[in-house]
Amino acid sequence: MAENIWRDLAAALRDDRAGQRLLYTLLAVSVLVPLLNLGVGQTSWLHVTNYSMTLIAKYMSYAMLALAVDLIWGYCGILSLGHGAFFSLGGYAMGMYLMRQIGDRGVYGNPLLPDFMVFLNWKELPWFWHGFQSFPYAISMVVLVPATLALVFGFLAFRSRVSGVYLSIITQALTYALMLAFFRNDMGFGGNNGFTDFKDILGFNLQAPGTRVSLFLCTALALAGSYVSCRYVVASRAGRVIEAIRDAESRARFLGYRVESYKLWVFVLSAILAGVAGALYVPQVGIINPSEFSPVNSIEIVIWVAIGGRGTLYGAVVGAFLVNFAKTYLTGAFPSIWLYGLGALFIVVTLFLQYGVVGAIGQWRRSRLRRATT
Amino acid sequence: MAPLPFAKSDDVSTGAADIAHADRAHGRILDLENITVSFDGFRALNALNLQIDAGELRCIIGPNGAGKTTMMDVITGKTRPDEGSAFFGQGVNLLRMTEPEIAQAGIGRKFQKPTVFENQSTVANLELAMSGAKTVWKWLNAHITAPQRDRLDEVLGTIGLSGQRLALAATLSHGQKQWLEIGMLLMQDPQLLLIDEPVAGMTPQEVERNAQLLVSLAGKHTLIVVEHDMEFVRSIARQVTVLHEGRVLAEGDMNTIQTNTQVKQVYLGE
Numbered sequence: 001m002a003e004n005i006w007r008d009l010a011a012a013l014r015d016d017r018a019g020q021r022l023l024y025t026l027l028a029v030s031v032l033v034p035l036l037n038l039g040v041g042q043t044s045w046l047h048v049t050n051y052s053m054t055l056i057a058k059y060m061s062y063a064m065l066a067l068a069v070d071l072i073w074g075y076c077g078i079l080s081l082g083h084g085a086f087f088s089l090g091g092y093a094m095g096m097y098l099m100r101q102i103g104d105r106g107v108y109g110n111p112l113l114p115d116f117m118v119f120l121n122w123k124e125l126p127w128f129w130h131g132f133q134s135f136p137y138a139i140s141m142v143v144l145v146p147a148t149l150a151l152v153f154g155f156l157a158f159r160s161r162v163s164g165v166y167l168s169i170i171t172q173a174l175t176y177a178l179m180l181a182f183f184r185n186d187m188g189f190g191g192n193n194g195f196t197d198f199k200d201i202l203g204f205n206l207q208a209p210g211t212r213v214s215l216f217l218c219t220a221l222a223l224a225g226s227y228v229s230c231r232y233v234v235a236s237r238a239g240r241v242i243e244a245i246r247d248a249e250s251r252a253r254f255l256g257y258r259v260e261s262y263k264l265w266v267f268v269l270s271a272i273l274a275g276v277a278g279a280l281y282v283p284q285v286g287i288i289n290p291s292e293f294s295p296v297n298s299i300e301i302v303i304w305v306a307i308g309g310r311g312t313l314y315g316a317v318v319g320a321f322l323v324n325f326a327k328t329y330l331t332g333a334f335p336s337i338w339l340y341g342l343g344a345l346f347i348v349v350t351l352f353l354q355y356g357v358v359g360a361i362g363q364w365r366r367s368r369l370r371r372a373t374t
Numbered sequence: 375m376a377p378l379p380f381a382k383s384d385d386v387s388t389g390a391a392d393i394a395h396a397d398r399a400h401g402r403i404l405d406l407e408n409i410t411v412s413f414d415g416f417r418a419l420n421a422l423n424l425q426i427d428a429g430e431l432r433c434i435i436g437p438n439g440a441g442k443t444t445m446m447d448v449i450t451g452k453t454r455p456d457e458g459s460a461f462f463g464q465g466v467n468l469l470r471m472t473e474p475e476i477a478q479a480g481i482g483r484k485f486q487k488p489t490v491f492e493n494q495s496t497v498a499n500l501e502l503a504m505s506g507a508k509t510v511w512k513w514l515n516a517h518i519t520a521p522q523r524d525r526l527d528e529v530l531g532t533i534g535l536s537g538q539r540l541a542l543a544a545t546l547s548h549g550q551k552q553w554l555e556i557g558m559l560l561m562q563d564p565q566l567l568l569i570d571e572p573v574a575g576m577t578p579q580e581v582e583r584n585a586q587l588l589v590s591l592a593g594k595h596t597l598i599v600v601e602h603d604m605e606f607v608r609s610i611a612r613q614v615t616v617l618h619e620g621r622v623l624a625e626g627d628m629n630t631i632q633t634n635t636q637v638k639q640v641y642l643g644e
Contacts, residue, residue, distance in 0.1 A: 004515050237501075238513035244491045244502050251489045254450060255562060256477035257508050265510045 009228065012235035018314045018358065019231055023224055029056065030220040034213040050209075053216055057284045059324050060219045064226045064277035066304045066316035071230050072270040073302065074311035075239065076263060077246030078163070082171030083274050084298035085178050086146035090275025091282040091292060092182075093145055095195035096129060097138030098206075098283060102199050115197075116190045126188045135202055142279040143272050150271030151264065158260040158267075163249075172295050179293035194289025201283050212284075219280045223317070226273050230313050233269070242266055303342065307349045309356025318358055402464075403428040403566055403596050404449070409458035411444050411620075418444040419455065420620035428565070431592035433607045434600045435631075436617035437640060442600045443486070445617070446568050450483050451476045462566070478508070482559035486570040488551035492544035496535050496554055499543050500526050503558035525561070533557035534583070549580040556587065567591070569599045573606050585609045616640070 013019060033056060036048040065087050072078050104111040108118040112125055131137040153174060157167055185191035204211040233239050245252045245259050253259045282288045291297075300323075308319020323345070330338045353360045404426040411419040419441045426432055434442055447453035448460060451473040460468040466479055477483075491499050504522060518526075530536045533553040538546060543554060552572060559567050572588065573581045581603070589610050591597060601607050607614065607628070614631045616623040624634045631637055 004517075008515055233514070236514045237516045238510050240494060240498060240502060241508070241510075241513060243493060247491050247493055248489050250452075251485070251491065251558075252502075253473045254477050254483045255503050255508075255558065256474045256505075258472075258474045262510055 005232070008236065009232050012231050013228070015235075016231055016314075018312070019227065022227065022314045022317060026220055026224050030217055034216060038209055038213060050212060053212060054284050055328065057216045057219045058281060059321050060223045061277045061281040061284075062301075062304070062324055063317040063320040064223050064280070065274050065301055066308065066320035067223075067226050067230050067313060068270040068273035068277065069301050070305050070310055070313055070316035071233070071273070072266055073305060074313075074316070075234055075246065076242045076266045078263060078267065079165075079168045079302065080171045080267075080270070081168045081295065081298050081302060082173075082175035083270070083301055084295075085171075085175035085293055086150065086271040086274035087278035087281070088175075088178070088182075088288070088290075088292040089146045089149065090142045090278030091288040092189060092195075092278075093132075093138055093141040093275070094279035094282045095198075095288040096132040096141075097135060098198040098201065099195050100129070100133040101201065102197065105199055106197075114190070114195075116185075116193065117188070120185060129188065139279070142275050146271040146275030146278075147268050150268045154264045154267040158263045172298065175293050175298050176295050179290050179295075182290035182293060190289070192290060194287060195282075196287040196289075198283060198286055206283060206286070215280070215284050219284070222276060222280055226276075227313060227317065230273075233266075234313065238262070300342075303346050305356075307345060307353075307356055309353075309358035309360075312356075312358055315356050315358040319356060322357065401428055402426070403430075403462065404598075405459075405461045406445070406448070407459045409445075409448055409455045409460060411441075411448060411453060411455045417620050419448065422458070422617075422621050424615065424622060426566070426596060426598060428596050429593045431588065431597045431599065431610060431612060433611040433614045434598060434617060435602070435604070435607060435614060436623070439619075440617040441620040442617055443570065444620075446483060446570060446598075446600070449476075449568060450481060474508070477562065477564075480563070480565040481568065482562045482564035482566070483568045484552075484555050484559055484570055484572065486574065488548065488555050490543040490546075490551050490554050490558070492542070494543060495540045496543055496546070497526060497530065497539045499554055500529055500557055500561050503561035505561065505563040529557045529560050532560065533587070549576045549584075552576065552580075552584070553587070560591075564595060566596045566598070569597060571601055572599060573601065573603050581606055582609075 013023075033048050033053055036046055037050065037053050040047045042049075065083065068086070069080060069083050072080050072083075099114045102114065106115040106118075108115055110118045113122060117125070132141070153171075157170065162170065181187055182189050182194075183192050189195075198206055200206060201211065201215075204214075206212075234242070241252065241257055241262055245257070245262055249259055278288075278292075301320075304319040304323045305316045306319070307323055308317065309315025323342070326341065326345070327338060330341050334341075349356060355362070402425060404424070406422055406424040409419050409422040409424075410417065418439075422441065422445065424445070434445070436442055444453060448455050449468060451468065451471055454469065462468050462476075462479060462481065468476055468481075471479065491502065494502070501518065501522075504525070527536070530539060533556060535546075535550060535554060535557065538550065543551065546554060556567075556569070556572070559569075569588070573584055576584065585606060588597060588599065599607075599610070611628050613626070614628055615625045616631060616634075616637050618640050623640060624631055624637050626634075
């Protein structure tokens with residue numbers, strides 16, 4: 001069976017030219033960026049600063065998040081406007097581990113309680129903070145918490161046959177409710193400040209060059225792994241069922257498919273990918289707070305996917321990079337126009353580039369090919 | 375095909391007397407009794423009784439709003455009736471099953487508007503419809519076997535789409551989509567096929583081919599065909615049921631139906 005999986009995977013990737021290019025690019029980036037960061041002196045123009053490397057890592061975790069949304073939206077037709085919630089929960093789970101790693105090096109020097117708890121005059125660690133001193137435990141929570149939420153939420157929503165815009169609205173409500181909850185100090189997640197001032201991960205200083213490069217490589221690997229897993233799923237027969245459900249749900253149901261199970265399965269898988277992306281994001285960016293749950297964030301993810309080109313997987317990655325690069329540039333150069341820029345981009349894509357940037361490139365290449373042959 | 379627990383011929387007694395030429399040797403395949411469905415006080419089905427024998431080709435006709443589509447919804451599990459019972463074969467209670475369970479039990483349904491998976495090829499559409507376990511885990515690394523490939527080719531031939539094997543379903547003509555959907559039903563290997571308006575929007579040649587196809591399927595499968603086109607019904611029907619206001623108005627062969635005064639009143643307002 002395991003052998004079958006590898007064979008199917010190889011076959012799926014062989015047919016996926018754009019995916020191959022993406023994976024090679026990723027490989028080149030993971031070799032070049034650390035090399036130019038560690039190996040080239042800071043005075044050289046070739047030097048990649050820590051800031052840039054972290055920025056690229058951040059984009060890569062966003063790209064994973066975009067993949068998660070493309071899987072559920074582009075392939076299964078479920079427009080989730082709440083995927084930021086799964087990303088944030090994964091991030092918070094990692095944040096809790098990082099907070100416990102601080103130990104007695106916090107401002108108040110309490111060996112057990114994180115600073116914000118001491119500040120709130122708490123005497124003992126809340127029950128749900130136990131276990132987070134262990135890295136494997138924290139990692140399992142990174143997966144389990146988003147997965148469980150998606151399982152329960154999806155089970156209820158899909159069983160009641162909530163779909164279309166109604167489902168989008170309740171996913172939006174879900175992330176909004178979580179944001180309000182995480183803003184509260186008595187929830188035990190640091191209120192509106194969230195978690196920050198992380199020191200170590202697995203005993204390694206987060207600021208150390210080696211740690212930074214390792215985290216960068218982990219993120220690149222996770223992105224590649226996510227891409228390959230998603231490709232495997234969508235190229236399988238189950239993937240074709242998922243697309244069939246998107247295009248004609250009742251037809252699939254009357255053919256004997258348990259549409260709800262398929263949707264739930266994809267939704268949970270997508271939530272897990274988002275959670276892992278969040279867990280990679282937090283140690284590199286150095287902060288997680290409830291604003292990550294804000295509904296606007298979740299909508300932005302959908303925009304990345306739409307701009308890149310949905311239902312292609314690589315389009316999601318391209319979109320996440322393009323939009324976030326533009327965001328970084330524009331918020332720095334022209335802070336006041338970024339939101340207008342994003343809005344304009346979305347309108348242009350919706351009106352003129354139905355299949356996103358990758359779709360437009362594909363069309364252009366095809367038409368050039370046609371002109372060359374005639 | 376999985377053997378169906380057919381009713382023994384002597385079990386077929388209640389309400390069967392009015393079916394003149396029922397093939398008793400095969401037994402009953404569908405038994406709807408006293409089915410009532412109300413939508414906001416409107417009775418779409420009103421104590422409907424319908425019995426179908428295995429291997430039959432039954433045409434259901436009736437004016438708009440007679441309850442034809444609601445009846446199909448009840449049989450396929452989409453709508454739950456307020457009252458009544460619905461049994462498939464012997465003792466398979468349709469009212470306790472979900473749509474996928476009913477489909478897996480051997481009832482296929484073709485929609486009025488041809489509904490195929492437009493973004494996939496003709497052969498992929500058929501493959502998706504193939505009978506068998508359809509859970510996520512099984513299908514993640516499932517592959518076509520040689521007998522399954524033969525079956526795909528066979529059905530492609532039956533529906534006359536061998537030449538369009540790899541064409542996207544979206545590029546097929548209206549009539550071809552209708553056949554593709556019928557082909558998908560065949561891949562399910564159903565005992566009972568429900569076919570809603572198979573010739574709507576077809577050219578005369580296509581209508582004729584369709585009639586041949588449906589007649590050739592009867593016997594091996596049981597077919598219930600809902601159709602408005604009386605010419606088409608006459609060309610294929612052996613047994614016709616007329617629905618009106620949610621109940622059976624008349625039942626019999628085409629000649630009996632056409633001379634029935636009640637039917638004339640409903641259809642022609644005489």
